[in-house]
Amino acid sequence: MSAEGIKVLKKPQFDKSKWLQMPRDVIIGHDSIEQIPKVCEDLRTGNSALIISGRNTMKAAGGRVLDLLEDKYDVSVFTIDSISEQSIADAEDAASGSDFLIGVGGGKPIDVAKIASYNLNRHFISVPTAASHDGIASSRASVPIEGGRVSLDAHPPIAIVADTAIVSKAPHRLTASGCADVISNYTAILDWELAHRLRGEVISEYAIALSKMTAEILVKNANVIKPGSEEGAWMVLKALFSSGIAMSIGGSSRPASGGEHKFSHALDILSPDTGLHGEQCGIGSIMTMYLHGGDWRWIRNSLRAIGAPVTPKELGIDDEVAVEALMMARTIRPERFTVLDMGLERDCAVKLVKMLYKD
Numbered sequence: 641m642s643a644e645g646i647k648v649l650k651k652p653q654f655d656k657s658k659w660l661q662m663p664r665d666v667i668i669g670h671d672s673i674e675q676i677p678k679v680c681e682d683l684r685t686g687n688s689a690l691i692i693s694g695r696n697t698m699k700a701a702g703g704r705v706l707d708l709l710e711d712k713y714d715v716s717v718f719t720i721d722s723i724s725e726q727s728i729a730d731a732e733d734a735a736s737g738s739d740f741l742i743g744v745g746g747g748k749p750i751d752v753a754k755i756a757s758y759n760l761n762r763h764f765i766s767v768p769t770a771a772s773h774d775g776i777a778s779s780r781a782s783v784p785i786e787g788g789r790v791s792l793d794a795h796p797p798i799a800i801v802a803d804t805a806i807v808s809k810a811p812h813r814l815t816a817s818g819c820a821d822v823i824s825n826y827t828a829i830l831d832w833e834l835a836h837r838l839r840g841e842v843i844s845e846y847a848i849a850l851s852k853m854t855a856e857i858l859v860k861n862a863n864v865i866k867p868g869s870e871e872g873a874w875m876v877l878k879a880l881f882s883s884g885i886a887m888s889i890g891g892s893s894r895p896a897s898g899g900e901h902k903f904s905h906a907l908d909i910l911s912p913d914t915g916l917h918g919e920q921c922g923i924g925s926i927m928t929m930y931l932h933g934g935d936w937r938w939i940r941n942s943l944r945a946i947g948a949p950v951t952p953k954e955l956g957i958d959d960e961v962a963v964e965a966l967m968m969a970r971t972i973r974p975e976r977f978t979v980l981d982m983g984l985e986r987d988c989a990v991k992l993v994k995m996l997y998k999d
């Protein structure tokens with residue numbers, strides 16, 4: 641071919657751009673709830689606030705937030721029982737006259753506050769009462785919809801106020817569930833890498849490194865995570881924060897949510913209000929680690945060490961329901977490719993669940 645026949649391809653211009661949002665004020669520590677008025681002042685949040693909380697969590701912390709703010713701010717309270725499209729719409733109605741929102745509770749009130757504030761274009765402050773989930777800092781919200789669940793784009797809290805004295809008094813089951821949510825990062829990452837290899841899905845090495853490091857540090861410090869320990873609460877809250885930041889960097893929940901989360905979301909449909917989110921993800925993670933050919937016994941031992949359940953029986957569900965959840969996982973958020981989307985057959989799912997009981 642002559643020189644004239646060769647087309648010189650111009651290197652495409654670099655046109656990548658990313659917009660990351662992060663929390664501005666983060667206070668984790670003993671009696672940090674007392675700092676809430678200062679945080680509101682610092683962030684110039686406005687004059688009126690809506691506290692979104694649950695029944696138990698209103699008692700554990702919401703009441704104190706109300707006491708601390710009501711002198712200076714016009715504060716109302718909205719209590720939720722569950723997260724649903726309806727409870728989010730109701731929360732938005734309740735918040736329409738408020739300058740900012742405060743989510744006080746576990747994952748559900750925080751996600752409701754996150755979405756409502758995002759839809760209303762208001763700031764929100766995250767006040768976790770339990771170290772039970774890694775949505776305390778993330779910019780995502782997880783919402784059940786008819787027959788499934790969606791991970792919605794939202795925004796991160798403008799501030800996080802996590803009081804270790806309050807969180808350490810929450811039932812230990814919640815803390816162990818938060819640890820399991822973080823331990824499941826190991827398999828979430830493997831699933832993301834699998835989707836990258838097979839489907840060309842874009843991955844973020846920074847998000848992966850942070851997510852993995854977070855799980856490693858947590859497992860390394862499992863010995864301090866004991867019922868009632870404030871040091872343990874501190875350790876887990878830091879991990880949950882870090883995992884949430886990995887999701888912000890990744891631009892999706894991918895660094896912390898893979899097949900084990902799809903299994904958990906399926907269980908939420910098949911057996912609602914039985915297991916906690918992180919508990920279910922932990923058990924899912926043992927099984928998906930097995931499918932990835934990794935050290936599933938190590939995942940199981942790590943979960944046991946922090947007091948999380950490792951079998952459907954310990955979770956309070958029948959093995960048949962766990963098998964059904966494995967089969968249903970591929971129908972949950974089908975665009976999220978994981979090891980459970982590779983044509984798992986029912987008899988293999990049965991074996992997988994049986995394997996959980998092996999020595």
Ligand SMILES: NC(=O)C1=CN([C@@H]2O[C@H](COP(=O)(O)OP(=O)(O)OC[C@H]3O[C@@H](n4cnc5c(N)ncnc54)[C@H](OP(=O)(O)O)[C@@H]3O)[C@@H](O)[C@H]2O)C=CC1
Pocket residue numbers: 693694695696697698700723745746747748749751769770772773774775776778779780781782783806807809810811814817821893916917918
């Ligand atoms: N956005 C994200 O990135 C993420 C979102 N999630 C979502 O979070 C949710 C799971 O969170 P989780 O916290 O497990 O569930 P909940 O918010 O339902 O909390 C579980 C239970 O613990 C109670 N509780 C919380 N704190 C205390 C306390 N200090 N003392 C006594 N009881 C307490 C709650 O009481 P009450 O009845 O008062 O609420 C509730 O009954 C799921 O919807 C999940 O999808 C999970 C991970 C990441």
Ligand SMILES: O=C(CO)COP(=O)(O)O
Pocket residue numbers: 774775780781782783790791821893896897901902
């Ligand atoms: O729970 C999460 C991360 O721990 C969020 O994941 P989902 O996007 O699957 O709801």
Ligand SMILES: [Zn+2]
Pocket residue numbers: 773774821896897901917918921
């Ligand atoms: Zn999770």
